[in-house]
Amino acid sequence: MDGFVPLNHYLLLSATLFVIGVLGVLLRRNVIVVFMSIEIMLNAVNISLIAFDHYLNNSDGQVFSFMVMCVAAAEVSVGLAIIISMFRNKPTVNLDEFNILKW
Amino acid sequence: MIDGIFQFIDENTYLLLGIIKAVVIASALLGVVPLLVWLERRLMGRFQVRLGPNRVGPYGLGQPISDSIKLLFKESIIQNSADKFLFHLAPVVVVFTAIVSFAVIPMTGPFELFGEKMGLWASNINSGILFVFAISGMGIYGMVLAGLSSNNKYSLMGGLRSSAQMISYELTLGLAALCVIVHTGSLNLVDMVERQNSWPNALNLLNPPLMIAFVLFFIAGIAETNRAPFDLPEAEQELVAGFHTEYTGMKFAMFFMGEYINMVTMSALITLMFLGGWNTYILPDWAIIGFVAFAFKVSFLLCVFIWLRSTFPRIRYDRLMTFGWKFLLPIAIVNLFLEAAIRVI
Amino acid sequence: MELLIFYPLAGFCVLMGLGVIISSSPINSALSLIAMMMGLAGVFVLQQAHFLAILQIIVYAGAIMVLFMFVIMLLNLKSAEEDTWSIRPQNTYVSVLTGFLALGALYKIACVISQAKLDSPAAVPDDFGTVVRVGTTLFTDFVLPFEVASILLLAAMVGAVVLAKNKID
Numbered sequence: 001m002d003g004f005v006p007l008n009h010y011l012l013l014s015a016t017l018f019v020i021g022v023l024g025v026l027l028r029r030n031v032i033v034v035f036m037s038i039e040i041m042l043n044a045v046n047i048s049l050i051a052f053d054h055y056l057n058n059s060d061g062q063v064f065s066f067m068v069m070c071v072a073a074a075e076v077s078v079g080l081a082i083i084i085s086m087f088r089n090k091p092t093v094n095l096d097e098f099n100i101l102k103w
Numbered sequence: 104m105i106d107g108i109f110q111f112i113d114e115n116t117y118l119l120l121g122i123i124k125a126v127v128i129a130s131a132l133l134g135v136v137p138l139l140v141w142l143e144r145r146l147m148g149r150f151q152v153r154l155g156p157n158r159v160g161p162y163g164l165g166q167p168i169s170d171s172i173k174l175l176f177k178e179s180i181i182q183n184s185a186d187k188f189l190f191h192l193a194p195v196v197v198v199f200t201a202i203v204s205f206a207v208i209p210m211t212g213p214f215e216l217f218g219e220k221m222g223l224w225a226s227n228i229n230s231g232i233l234f235v236f237a238i239s240g241m242g243i244y245g246m247v248l249a250g251l252s253s254n255n256k257y258s259l260m261g262g263l264r265s266s267a268q269m270i271s272y273e274l275t276l277g278l279a280a281l282c283v284i285v286h287t288g289s290l291n292l293v294d295m296v297e298r299q300n301s302w303p304n305a306l307n308l309l310n311p312p313l314m315i316a317f318v319l320f321f322i323a324g325i326a327e328t329n330r331a332p333f334d335l336p337e338a339e340q341e342l343v344a345g346f347h348t349e350y351t352g353m354k355f356a357m358f359f360m361g362e363y364i365n366m367v368t369m370s371a372l373i374t375l376m377f378l379g380g381w382n383t384y385i386l387p388d389w390a391i392i393g394f395v396a397f398a399f400k401v402s403f404l405l406c407v408f409i410w411l412r413s414t415f416p417r418i419r420y421d422r423l424m425t426f427g428w429k430f431l432l433p434i435a436i437v438n439l440f441l442e443a444a445i446r447v448i
Numbered sequence: 449m450e451l452l453i454f455y456p457l458a459g460f461c462v463l464m465g466l467g468v469i470i471s472s473s474p475i476n477s478a479l480s481l482i483a484m485m486m487g488l489a490g491v492f493v494l495q496q497a498h499f500l501a502i503l504q505i506i507v508y509a510g511a512i513m514v515l516f517m518f519v520i521m522l523l524n525l526k527s528a529e530e531d532t533w534s535i536r537p538q539n540t541y542v543s544v545l546t547g548f549l550a551l552g553a554l555y556k557i558a559c560v561i562s563q564a565k566l567d568s569p570a571a572v573p574d575d576f577g578t579v580v581r582v583g584t585t586l587f588t589d590f591v592l593p594f595e596v597a598s599i600l601l602l603a604a605m606v607g608a609v610v611l612a613k614n615k616i617d
Binding site: 004005008009010011012013015016017019020021022023024026027028030032033035036037039040043046047050051053054057059060062063065066067069070071072073074075076077078080081082083084085087093 | 450451454455458461462465466468469474477478481484485488491492494495496497499500503504507508511512515516519520522523543544546547550551553554557558561563572573576577581582584585586589590593597600601603604605607608609611612
């Protein structure tokens with residue numbers, strides 16, 4: 001039991017999770033679930049950054065994923081504030097109902 | 104067959120030792136809870152000029168045991184409108200996170216046993232204090248889930264309050280801890296204690312910026328463990344019992360266990376970070392004496408927790424938030440700058 | 449050992465990821481996402497990125513997901529009133545088609561990355577992934593991005609306060 005996982009399995013995990021995130025954004029209509037799918041995509045990117053880091057003995061990828069976490073935190077705080085103020089305007093979380101700008 | 108077992112043990116000593124340590128520490132922690140309940144009730148009795156439980160066993164020591172037997176045999180009621188899975192999950196999360204976060208708390212200095220170097224901790228990871236914060240942060244979900252799944256407006260209010268309160272006070276807690284981290288130059292709890300073992304910088308508490316950090320950490324710690332005067336999530340007069348209104352029997356007891364274990368963890372953290380951990384400074388530094396000193400400091404802090412509970416009235420919710428964000432947090436930030444400036448000079 | 453831990457963990461992460469987009473109530477989605485993030489923290493530990501693993505738990509699972517839970521509680525989105533897959537008939541076909549395209553892309557990616565030649569990790573120093581190592585990189589090579597990130601966070605904070613305070617009308 002001393003084998004190593006080859007790099008491409010980590011990358012495959014990352015790609016799979018990314019695609020799951022994309023599917024969530026495309027297929028779900030609940031704002032909050034769509035938002036969570038975006039988080040899945042960001043997490044998926046982090047996996048491959050950190051995997052490359054470990055396989056190439058470098059620390060830059062970890063710093064990048066740190067930045068990704070910063071961006072995710074900023075995005076979530078603003079995004080959820082937007083969702084709450086939208087909800088105040090129109091009590092629904094279905095994305096298709098927010099179509100005032102389209103007629 | 105026997106040889107095979109010995110070989111297995113030889114190859115996996117590390118793993119087995121870890122498992123044994125984990126089991127010992129977890130069961131010790133669970134054993135402390137009834138004692139703590141007894142201590143709290145006795146002390147509260149004294150503070151309020153009455154006797155407290157004194158009927159079962161000597162000094163009422165049998166009271167927590169009979170209480171837990173009663174709770175075990177109580178019927179577990181789940182109302183129809185509850186979300187069953189989440190309802191069962193919530194107390195599990197609370198107790199699990201409480202026990203796991205104790206894993207990195209060192210209780211005495213490293214010592215030798217049977218020629219093997221050991222320490223009285225489940226694991227000594229590099230960023231121990233961050234681990235404690237990470238896992239105890241997970242504990243919020245127990246309360247949030249309890250509030251959500253009960254389908255009861257009081258529970259929901261309790262859950263909302265607890266999540267808002269714990270997020271707010273976690274910032275102060277983290278910034279106060281950061282002062283100690285800057286002072287020590289390490290995230291490891293053992294390093295933090297060993298930094299305090301000689302007289303010039305003994306007891307982080309005596310260092311001016313760290314003194315403020317100690318007060319901040321203590322206040323935020325009380326708020327994090329949902330103890331009075333910050334027990335807004337379960338304020339009896341307003342919310343019946345907050346997030347655990349609908350829980351009965353053993354599941355209710357599990358919330359209590361989680362709360363008490365969190366109290367122990369918080370006291371242990373304060374002891375390690377500010378009060379010199381297992382250092383006694385006068386007595387010889389044997390592991391046993393270190394452990395006794397550590398236990399003494401922790402139980403002193405626990406008594407202070409109980410003392411505060413019976414002394415202060417509960418703070419109003421909006422005042423709690425204002426206090427956290429507009430008073431504690433700015434002080435914590437300025438204090439961190441001060442500490443950093445002193446370190447640089 | 450790594451093999452023994454990685455594959456169950458990866459399977460768990462994928463399952464939980466699927467749980468996020470399949471489950472009909474937002475609470476279950478959020479819980480699956482939390483579980484996925486814990487699993488990913490485990491994956492990070494396998495790759496020696498200990499600091500990042502703990503950050504993942506503190507920032508993602510501990511802060512971001514609590515915000516999600518808070519909003520779910522605030523809007524009281526318990527009931528699964530939303531009929532997940534068929535709520536907008538005119539767009540469903542397009543969405544499903546795009547979904548299939550995404551799956552096709554995944555297959556293509558899998559084909560490409562299976563040619564990667566890195567079978568075992570590089571020999572890393574002992575302090576790889578610790579706070580000291582990551583912090584040193586962060587404050588030497590990446591000072592400017594770090595400062596920009598702090599400004600970004602400040603802007604987000606101010607934005608969130610303004611948005612949550614004013615009623616849009």
